[in-house]
Amino acid sequence: MPMKLATTRAPKVGFVSLGCPKALVDSERIITRLRSEGYQIAPDYDGADVVVVNTCGFLDSAKAESLEAIGEAMAKNGRVIVTGCMGVEEGRIRAAHPGVLAVTGPHQYEQVVNAVHDAVPPLHDPFVDLVPPEGLHLTPRHYAYLKISEGCNNRCSFCIIPSLRGDLASRPANHVMTEAERLVKAGVKELLVISQDTSAYGLDIKYAETPWKGQPLKARFLDLCQALGELGAWVRLHYVYPYPHVDDVIPLMAEGKILPYLDIPFQHASPSVLKAMRRPAHQEKTAARIAAWRKICPDLAIRSTFIVGFPGETDADFEFLLQWLKEARINRAGCFKYEAVEGAVANALPGAVPDAVKEERWHRFMAAQQTVSASLLAEKVGRIIPVLIDEIDDEGAIGRSQWDAPEIDGAVYLDGETDLAPGDIVNVRITDADETDLVGELV
Numbered sequence: 001m002p003m004k005l006a007t008t009r010a011p012k013v014g015f016v017s018l019g020c021p022k023a024l025v026d027s028e029r030i031i032t033r034l035r036s037e038g039y040q041i042a043p044d045y046d047g048a049d050v051v052v053v054n055t056c057g058f059l060d061s062a063k064a065e066s067l068e069a070i071g072e073a074m075a076k077n078g079r080v081i082v083t084g085c086m087g088v089e090e091g092r093i094r095a096a097h098p099g100v101l102a103v104t105g106p107h108q109y110e111q112v113v114n115a116v117h118d119a120v121p122p123l124h125d126p127f128v129d130l131v132p133p134e135g136l137h138l139t140p141r142h143y144a145y146l147k148i149s150e151g152c153n154n155r156c157s158f159c160i161i162p163s164l165r166g167d168l169a170s171r172p173a174n175h176v177m178t179e180a181e182r183l184v185k186a187g188v189k190e191l192l193v194i195s196q197d198t199s200a201y202g203l204d205i206k207y208a209e210t211p212w213k214g215q216p217l218k219a220r221f222l223d224l225c226q227a228l229g230e231l232g233a234w235v236r237l238h239y240v241y242p243y244p245h246v247d248d249v250i251p252l253m254a255e256g257k258i259l260p261y262l263d264i265p266f267q268h269a270s271p272s273v274l275k276a277m278r279r280p281a282h283q284e285k286t287a288a289r290i291a292a293w294r295k296i297c298p299d300l301a302i303r304s305t306f307i308v309g310f311p312g313e314t315d316a317d318f319e320f321l322l323q324w325l326k327e328a329r330i331n332r333a334g335c336f337k338y339e340a341v342e343g344a345v346a347n348a349l350p351g352a353v354p355d356a357v358k359e360e361r362w363h364r365f366m367a368a369q370q371t372v373s374a375s376l377l378a379e380k381v382g383r384i385i386p387v388l389i390d391e392i393d394d395e396g397a398i399g400r401s402q403w404d405a406p407e408i409d410g411a412v413y414l415d416g417e418t419d420l421a422p423g424d425i426v427n428v429r430i431t432d433a434d435e436t437d438l439v440g441e442l443v
């Protein structure tokens with residue numbers, strides 16, 4: 001049993017959140033719960049009674065980073081609870097850091113909170129129990145991630161997320177909408193819809209209807225997008241797969257109900273590589289689909305991620321990918337050099353690609369992508385567009401267009417506009433562009 005600390009002041013919990021936006025949402029839930037019980041969040045290790053480290057266990061490099069973060073928290077504080085994706089490898093964590101107080105896995109909110117109770121019990125004080133009704137968010141107040149489901153029914157050969165997080169488990173539609181509405185009422189201007197597979201939403205619960213605003217609302221991708229589009233905030237869709245029913249949401253984008261933006265992690269374009277990756281919807285003719293979507297919604301921006309150097313990827317496969325990238329005109333793309341993930345099926349595939357070849361392909365991919373991105377951004381010069389302001393510094397305001405998600409895409413720079421505030425949405429004439437960002441002036 002870990003030693004309990006008794007305190008006469010509000011106990012303080014330090015929080016280290018590693019990994020993807022989905023892990024960030026988990027951290028927000030844990031923090032919201034702890035704050036509702038009167039815990040305070042310590043800004044540094046010294047002031048914390050206990051530190052929670054929310055780990056990422058996706059790639060081996062992420063695991064190494066997680067172990068390092070646990071080590072740093074142990075050295076600087078010494079009372080550490082580990083949670084998140086790497087928590088499923090308790091033996092490895094305890095071998096490296098035997099002194100951790102508790103180890104829990106992803107989404108084990110109850111267990112994490114119980115471990116915190118064990119380490120430092122909550123104080124019962126009605127004044128510190130208060131939390132804003134929208135919960136507490138680690139992102140700036142004007143945008144928030146909205147998680148619509150956990151887990152995944154796909155079995156991509158390079159991925160261990162289903163074994164870490166389980167099969168798809170969708171939230172009821174009215175739970176999602178209640179959270180979204182609260183966020184918007186609290187001042188959130190942009191909702192970022194996330195999950196492992198957003199377009200599969202509701203499949204596991206047979207698209208169950210729940211009451212919302214006096215009407216039944218189906219837990220279905222299109223129905224949820226329609227309902228979210230009524231809230232008056234920007235709605236951005238992440239982690240969508242190109243299943244045929246994705247076509248149905250493109251008119252909502254053309255009508256301005258949801259943002260003309262789709263984050264589709266294609267990972268590759270060559271049919272043989274996609275097959276080896278066991279990607280969902282890998283038989284879809286995606287370049288033609290994107291072209292058809294852009295006929296309906298010319299402003300549609302596609303963001304994606306790709307893997308180069310997957311086992312068996314030939315020169316011809318890679319050239320196919322580069323051609324596809326240019327043809328599909330992908331607005332934003334991240335690229336990873338394939339890395340084996342412990343426990344992934346892909347590790348057993350033949351045809352390992354040498355590191356030097358991966359490196360060369362990565363550079364060629366990024367150069368091709370920058371050319372596509374620069375030409376798409378150059379087309380925006382002269383247009384007047386809405387821009388959501390993210391931050392103000394000495395030189396002016398920095399915001400984002402509807403085509404850019406926070407953290408991962410580009411920015412719109414407004415030189416000299418220091419009187420704006422984060423969360424403002426302003427009309428901007430675009431005056432210049434490079435391969436990543438836009439420059440504009442207020443109109």
Ligand code: SF4
Binds near residue numbers: 152
């Ligand atoms: S869709 Fe594939 S890569 Fe994404 S979480 Fe599911 S199995 Fe992993």
